[in-house]
Amino acid sequence: MHLLVVDDEVDIRDLIARWLRADGHHVIVADSAASALAAVDEYGMPQAAVLDVNMPDVDGIELLQLLRDRDPELPALFATAVWDSGVLERSGVAAGRHLPKPFTRAQLCAAVHDLTTSAQ
Numbered sequence: 001m002h003l004l005v006v007d008d009e010v011d012i013r014d015l016i017a018r019w020l021r022a023d024g025h026h027v028i029v030a031d032s033a034a035s036a037l038a039a040v041d042e043y044g045m046p047q048a049a050v051l052d053v054n055m056p057d058v059d060g061i062e063l064l065q066l067l068r069d070r071d072p073e074l075p076a077l078f079a080t081a082v083w084d085s086g087v088l089e090r091s092g093v094a095a096g097r098h099l100p101k102p103f104t105r106a107q108l109c110a111a112v113h114d115l116t117t118s119a120q
Contacts, residue, residue, distance in 0.1 A: 001116050004039065004046035006030045006063060007079070008055040012101075016050060016079060019105045020112060033058035037066060045071050048116050050108075053080040075115045079103065 003025050007013040010031070017027045028043050030036035032055060040046070049067060051060035058066070064076050081101045099111045 001025045001112075002044075002047045003027050003112070004030065004036060004049040004067075005051075006033070006036045006049065006055070006060065007052040008032060009052070012052075016108065019108055020050070023109045023112070025112070032056070033063040033066065036063060040067070040070065045074070048075040048077070048112065050077045050079050050112065053078055075118070077111055077115050079108065079111075 001024075003020055005013060005016050005020065005027055006029070007016065008031050013029050013031065017029050020027050028039045028046065030039050034057070036049075045067075049064070051063060053060040055063075060078060060080065064074075067074050067076070075097075077097050077099055079099045079101065097115060099107060103111075
């Protein structure tokens, strides 16, 4: 599975990417919306995205809208400390597409598996 992981915190981003790569996924990482869009331009659309909500400049919800302008069906998981179902509902991502921080490797891999299998 080709995944895009976007988080402005390098340690969290690298840990998520490492866990997902160990689970067999091809992972592209970005630290901002601008770098995520540049990565999509360079590597193509991912099959799914794992996004943080709270990021400087453009937040994860707005980034998801930008990504969905390119692929309206892009599955996305918010891996974030934000636990506001109203925010997530307005983003177009169901509450089941939210993984609250902190989470374990098993929780992350299960959430990504559920996300990608339900999208097929």
